[in-house]
Amino acid sequence: MAIISPFFLFHRKFLLKLQQDKYKWMAINVRMVEIPKEFHEALPILQKIESAGYEAYFVGGSVRDTILQRPIHDVDIATSAYPSEVKSLFKRTVDTGIEHGTVMILDHGTGYEVTTFRTESGYQDYRRPDKVTFVRSLKEDLKRRDFTINALALSENGQITDLFGGLDDMKKRIIRAVGDPNERFNEDALRMMRAVRFASQLDFRIENATLAGIRRHSELLEKIAVERSHTEFVKMMLGVDAENGLNIMLETNLYQHVPVLGNYLPQLKAIVASKFQLTNEVQVWSLLSFKFGFSASQISTFLKKWKTANKIINDVILTTELLFSIARGEVSNSILYHAGAENVDNAVVITADSTKTSGLKERYNNLPIKNKKQLQITGGELIKRGVLKPSPQLGKVLDTLEHNVVAGTIPNQQEKLVKAAINFLNED
Structure with missing residues (x-):
C-alpha cells in the first residue's frame, strides 16, 4: 500500500494553516499521492455517483487507518445522493439500513455500504437517533461523527477534507470528540467505550475535555446493550496499549457500568500495573x-x-x-x-x-494422544471381543483407559488396552 507519509500530510497541513490563518475554521484539504488498493477497487462506485452530479467520499475509519498506515477493514462511502437516487444508479443494491440512509451496492462480488449525508436528533436510548434527516452537505454529515480522527473524507482524486482538526490530532496522537463531548456521549453512550478502545489500539491519549466528558457520563454506558460494550471491551484489551485503556476505564469509572468488573477494583489495578x-x-x-x-x-x-x-x-x-x-x-x-x-x-x-x-x-x-479419537480401542471393539456388553460401564472403562494413556501408565496399543480393560473390570 503506497501512500504519502503521515508526516508529510501533517507538515503540508501545517503550512496551509500558516498561510491561511484567517480561514482557520474552513476545511483544510490535503491531497494524497496514491490511495490504497481497497479504495481503488471501490473507485468505480464513487465515480458513478459523481458522474450523476452528486458528491461521494470515502469516510471514517478507513481514511483514518490509511493515514496511520494501518490495515483497512471496511470501506465506507458517504454521498449527497439520497437513497432512492443511489439505488437508481446501480442494478444490484440491498437496503441494509435504508431508514438511516444506507444502501449496499453489490459490485463484482463485493458489497459497499453507501450512506447519504445526514443529520441526527433525539437520542432517547443513548444509542440510536430518533430522527434522521438526509442532507446534501458534507460538513453537516461530518459534524455528527464521534471523534475528529474519524471525521475525515477522502475524495476519488485522493484529496482529504478535514473540518475539525483530525489530521492535527493524529499528529499529536490525540482522541478528541467532534464539538462538545457531552453532546456526543449523550447521543451515543457507546462512544465512550470507543474512545477507550481507540486509545488502546492506536496508543493515543484522550484529550482532557473528552476524558472529562467520559467521566461525567460514564453511567450512561448502562443504557447500552451488553453485546456492544462486549465488542469494544475485547478490542480494547487486545490493543497495543491495553493497560492504558483499562486504566482509563478505572479513572473514568466506566468499569463500574459494565458487568461484574465493578466488584474487582484491586484486581483490575493489579492487571493495569502488569505487562500483558x-x-x-x-x-x-x-x-x-x-x-x-x-x-x-x-x-x-x-x-x-x-x-x-x-x-x-x-x-x-x-x-x-x-x-x-x-x-x-x-x-x-x-x-x-x-x-x-x-x-x-x-x-x-x-x-x-x-x-x-x-x-x-x-x-x-x-x-501419547491429543484426543479420545486417537485411542487405539473403541467401545465397539471391546463389545466385539466380549470384554463387556453395552452399558454405562462401557463409557467408564473408556474414560479410564484414556486417562491412563495420557498419564503414560498404559501404552496406546490395542492389545495392551484390551488387557487393561479386563484388569479394570476384574478389580471393579
Missing part, C-alpha cells in the same frame, strides 16, 4: 478470570452476563484451570490434555513468564 499483550478473546477473559480467582461455575456466570459465546466460555474455563495449575507449579499431563493446544498457547501468553511455562508446549506435543 493479548491476542484473542479467550485470553482476555482468562486473564480476568484468573486474576479474579474464579472457579469454573463463576467463570460461566461472569461470561454469560457479558453475553459471551459458549465455545469461548468453555475455552476460558480450560485456560484458567491451566493458569491455576501453572501458578501452583503442578501441571499434569491430564491438565494439558484437557486444555488442548490452543488453550496451552493461551496460558503461555497470559503467564508471560518463561520460567513458569518452559517446556509446556513440548510436553503437550509429546502427549
Whole structure:
C-alpha cells in the first residue's frame, strides 16, 4: 500500500494553516499521492455517483487507518445522493439500513455500504437517533461523527477534507470528540467505550475535555446493550496499549457500568500495573478470570452476563484451570490434555513468564494422544471381543483407559488396552 507519509500530510497541513490563518475554521484539504488498493477497487462506485452530479467520499475509519498506515477493514462511502437516487444508479443494491440512509451496492462480488449525508436528533436510548434527516452537505454529515480522527473524507482524486482538526490530532496522537463531548456521549453512550478502545489500539491519549466528558457520563454506558460494550471491551484489551485503556476505564469509572468488573477494583489495578499483550478473546477473559480467582461455575456466570459465546466460555474455563495449575507449579499431563493446544498457547501468553511455562508446549506435543479419537480401542471393539456388553460401564472403562494413556501408565496399543480393560473390570 503506497501512500504519502503521515508526516508529510501533517507538515503540508501545517503550512496551509500558516498561510491561511484567517480561514482557520474552513476545511483544510490535503491531497494524497496514491490511495490504497481497497479504495481503488471501490473507485468505480464513487465515480458513478459523481458522474450523476452528486458528491461521494470515502469516510471514517478507513481514511483514518490509511493515514496511520494501518490495515483497512471496511470501506465506507458517504454521498449527497439520497437513497432512492443511489439505488437508481446501480442494478444490484440491498437496503441494509435504508431508514438511516444506507444502501449496499453489490459490485463484482463485493458489497459497499453507501450512506447519504445526514443529520441526527433525539437520542432517547443513548444509542440510536430518533430522527434522521438526509442532507446534501458534507460538513453537516461530518459534524455528527464521534471523534475528529474519524471525521475525515477522502475524495476519488485522493484529496482529504478535514473540518475539525483530525489530521492535527493524529499528529499529536490525540482522541478528541467532534464539538462538545457531552453532546456526543449523550447521543451515543457507546462512544465512550470507543474512545477507550481507540486509545488502546492506536496508543493515543484522550484529550482532557473528552476524558472529562467520559467521566461525567460514564453511567450512561448502562443504557447500552451488553453485546456492544462486549465488542469494544475485547478490542480494547487486545490493543497495543491495553493497560492504558483499562486504566482509563478505572479513572473514568466506566468499569463500574459494565458487568461484574465493578466488584474487582484491586484486581483490575493489579492487571493495569502488569505487562500483558493479548491476542484473542479467550485470553482476555482468562486473564480476568484468573486474576479474579474464579472457579469454573463463576467463570460461566461472569461470561454469560457479558453475553459471551459458549465455545469461548468453555475455552476460558480450560485456560484458567491451566493458569491455576501453572501458578501452583503442578501441571499434569491430564491438565494439558484437557486444555488442548490452543488453550496451552493461551496460558503461555497470559503467564508471560518463561520460567513458569518452559517446556509446556513440548510436553503437550509429546502427549501419547491429543484426543479420545486417537485411542487405539473403541467401545465397539471391546463389545466385539466380549470384554463387556453395552452399558454405562462401557463409557467408564473408556474414560479410564484414556486417562491412563495420557498419564503414560498404559501404552496406546490395542492389545495392551484390551488387557487393561479386563484388569479394570476384574478389580471393579
